[in-house]
Amino acid sequence: MDYLHDINAFLPGVIVALAGLVTITIDAYKNDHGSIYGLTVFSLLAGLILSVMDMFGPVGEAFTGMITYGGVSAFGSSVVLFGALFCVLISREYLSAIDHEYGEVYSLLLIATAGMLGLVSANNLIMIFIGIETMSICLYVLAGIIKGQKIGAEASLKYFLLGAFSTGFLLYGMALLYGATGSLYLTEIAEGASSDLLFIAGAALLLVGFFFKVSAVPFHMWTPDVYQGTPTTITAYMATASKSAAFVALLIVLSKMIPAETANWAGVIEVIAILTMVMGNLIAIVQDNIKRMLAYSSIAHAGYLLVGLAAGTPEGYSAVLFYLFAYTIMNIGAFGVVAYYERQQGLDFTDINNYVGLGFKKPLMGVLLSFFLFSLVGIPPFVGFVGKYLIFAAAINAGYIALAVILALASAASVYYYLRPMVYMYFKDPHKDVPLVRSGIVFRSTLVVLAALTLYFGIAFGDLHNLLSSFYTADWVTHLVGQ
Amino acid sequence: MISIDWFLALSALLFCVGMIGVLVRKNAIVIFMCVELMLNAVNLSLVSFSSHYGNVDGQILVFFALAVAAAEAVVGLAIIIAIFRNNLSVDINNVNLMRW
Numbered sequence: 251m252d253y254l255h256d257i258n259a260f261l262p263g264v265i266v267a268l269a270g271l272v273t274i275t276i277d278a279y280k281n282d283h284g285s286i287y288g289l290t291v292f293s294l295l296a297g298l299i300l301s302v303m304d305m306f307g308p309v310g311e312a313f314t315g316m317i318t319y320g321g322v323s324a325f326g327s328s329v330v331l332f333g334a335l336f337c338v339l340i341s342r343e344y345l346s347a348i349d350h351e352y353g354e355v356y357s358l359l360l361i362a363t364a365g366m367l368g369l370v371s372a373n374n375l376i377m378i379f380i381g382i383e384t385m386s387i388c389l390y391v392l393a394g395i396i397k398g399q400k401i402g403a404e405a406s407l408k409y410f411l412l413g414a415f416s417t418g419f420l421l422y423g424m425a426l427l428y429g430a431t432g433s434l435y436l437t438e439i440a441e442g443a444s445s446d447l448l449f450i451a452g453a454a455l456l457l458v459g460f461f462f463k464v465s466a467v468p469f470h471m472w473t474p475d476v477y478q479g480t481p482t483t484i485t486a487y488m489a490t491a492s493k494s495a496a497f498v499a500l501l502i503v504l505s506k507m508i509p510a511e512t513a514n515w516a517g518v519i520e521v522i523a524i525l526t527m528v529m530g531n532l533i534a535i536v537q538d539n540i541k542r543m544l545a546y547s548s549i550a551h552a553g554y555l556l557v558g559l560a561a562g563t564p565e566g567y568s569a570v571l572f573y574l575f576a577y578t579i580m581n582i583g584a585f586g587v588v589a590y591y592e593r594q595q596g597l598d599f600t601d602i603n604n605y606v607g608l609g610f611k612k613p614l615m616g617v618l619l620s621f622f623l624f625s626l627v628g629i630p631p632f633v634g635f636v637g638k639y640l641i642f643a644a645a646i647n648a649g650y651i652a653l654a655v656i657l658a659l660a661s662a663a664s665v666y667y668y669l670r671p672m673v674y675m676y677f678k679d680p681h682k683d684v685p686l687v688r689s690g691i692v693f694r695s696t697l698v699v700l701a702a703l704t705l706y707f708g709i710a711f712g713d714l715h716n717l718l719s720s721f722y723t724a725d726w727v728t729h730l731v732g733q
Numbered sequence: 734m735i736s737i738d739w740f741l742a743l744s745a746l747l748f749c750v751g752m753i754g755v756l757v758r759k760n761a762i763v764i765f766m767c768v769e770l771m772l773n774a775v776n777l778s779l780v781s782f783s784s785h786y787g788n789v790d791g792q793i794l795v796f797f798a799l800a801v802a803a804a805e806a807v808v809g810l811a812i813i814i815a816i817f818r819n820n821l822s823v824d825i826n827n828v829n830l831m832r833w
Contacts, residue, residue, distance in 0.1 A: 375794070376790075376793060376794050376797060379794065379797060379798070379801070380797055380801075383801040383804070383805075387801075387804050387805060387808050390808050390809075390812065391808055391811075394812055394815060397815075400819045400830060401830050401831065403812065403815040403816050403818075403819055404816070404819075404828050404830050404831060405831070406812045406815070407761065407812050407813065407815075407816050407825075407828055408828070410805075410808065410809050410812050411755075411761065411764055411765070411768070411809075411825075414765070414768040414805055414809065415755050415768055415771075417768075417772070417801075417805075418748070418751065418752070418768060418771035418772055418775065421772060421775045421798055422748060422771070422774075422775045422778070424794065425775050425778040425779045425782065425791070425794075426778070428779065428782050428783075428790065428791050428794070429741075429778065429782040429785075432782075432786040432788065433790065434790045434791075434794065474831070475831045475832075478831055479830075479831060
């Protein structure tokens, strides 16, 4: 066995995991946030560059087939590392502004990221289990990282109990699939697939575990509470990196392991997708807390992504990958601007009613929030529109007309709650004058870069889309669609 | 030789006991114990499948499941202590700052 080749194939994960261990050691010996932060940013950036290069490289397996590299895995790693990097960049200023900058935050973020990298590269159920758990256990801690804050502890407890509960289902699903086929490798499970009860029950339980992690209705109940109680920049990390990782893993499981002929999985996902889109958008409309509103919006986005998975064609899968990237950019941006307002003293800036008149006081932040919210709605020059369009087209081409219509109607309903903060910011007079502290240069430029990316990939999306489509080669199409 | 069906039936039964416990009990620690019961019920399934097929993959997964359960216990009990400090109780009915 060639270990160097294997380690090289998983280099981003190795770098990030080592950096996590080193930062935790530095934190134990001297309380030096500057070097911890620097090392975190450096390792995430190195990992991101390596995995972006991997996307153009060969596809293969490493560690006796436990992980795959290149192609979809490399793209998933890039999205996860991109999300982690930008969340870390905006975290430092936010956490030190609220006086809760701990070195552990960066270590936990790095280790959770390493878990996600394992998850998106998984080719075996053991890898999926370890990846999901490494990620989740770190996130349970991060949710309650602010000591003595009641709402954080509550978010942490709810996340932990429901997350551990869902782990039980995930693991039982894996056990039954192992029992039905005698293997834990995804491809071997696909070969041994049958329509007997053991296999179907196993696949169903595994899907339940995944639906918990991606917060699909009716397994979404933890999402709003956890997103509201967690420090905002960490919420951005949960909403983007961890959700992208779980979705890429779900995509890999559905495309590699569960063949359509054993049962009508597309029908199951279709129903879940409809419920998720409708419920997420309807409940988001009545929210007054902007973090809760963004949490329900993230549930709604999970619904749009499930539409792409329900389509089950290479076109649908590449649309889902594109949407994950788009969703990561615009959601980190939106949470970042909310984090900027929220840390101001004097008013509770998680309440949308307090956003009145803010747009003209700090013009840059107002414009940035408008950019990200317009992109989340899916208005043309922004990347959110392209993502939604690709999923819509994939659903139509796969014959899911009803699903596509519901997607269009649901996103029309979402205009109301996304535009509400903007109406408050620009068209209403402030009732109380609160001085806004200026944001730091790193924080501001990070958000500006994100806004530029929403615009850039909204216009020049062709190259990325072609790259994603090329992951699903002609062989793959005949293998899965021709059956 | 006892047939594998008995092991699987016991495992399914234990899993259901754990699941019902999570759904009906109100004490955070008891809920957590029920979750552990679910995980260990699954471990029983994995071990019996593993011996049935005569390959060790399932037993390897059991090792990882045990390690994960231990890590979850560390984090979970710490979180429950944090909740106890705030509420002076671990009853989940009192954990109600956020709803809807």
